[in-house]
Amino acid sequence: MEQRVCSSDELPANQAVRVVLDGVPIAVVKDSAGDIHAIGDTCTHGEISLAEGFVEEDGLECWAHGSKFSLTTGVPQNLPAYEPVPVFAVQLRDGDVYIDPTVTVEVAS
Numbered sequence: 001m002e003q004r005v006c007s008s009d010e011l012p013a014n015q016a017v018r019v020v021l022d023g024v025p026i027a028v029v030k031d032s033a034g035d036i037h038a039i040g041d042t043c044t045h046g047e048i049s050l051a052e053g054f055v056e057e058d059g060l061e062c063w064a065h066g067s068k069f070s071l072t073t074g075v076p077q078n079l080p081a082y083e084p085v086p087v088f089a090v091q092l093r094d095g096d097v098y099i100d101p102t103v104t105v106e107v108a109s
Contacts, residue, residue, distance in 0.1 A: 069084070
């Protein structure tokens, strides 16, 4: 079920914000173009919060070991991580950000 996360204005550009919806940790990111993304917040290499990392271009880099995950596909762009993180659909309504933590986006490989 979709849940309101925040106002889109509350999201800082090029930073990740950690939210937990129904027990699912999610990193919400507004990129430099103003697009909002939601990916699983736990690095697949080590149980590290990705929201504590760095937003770089189209990815979110884990601060601990440097793996960078695509904001659109969840696929790691470099080692040591090799497993993707889930990607969640983001809905914008009346300036508010909504995410359904039970539905992940299927991404073509």
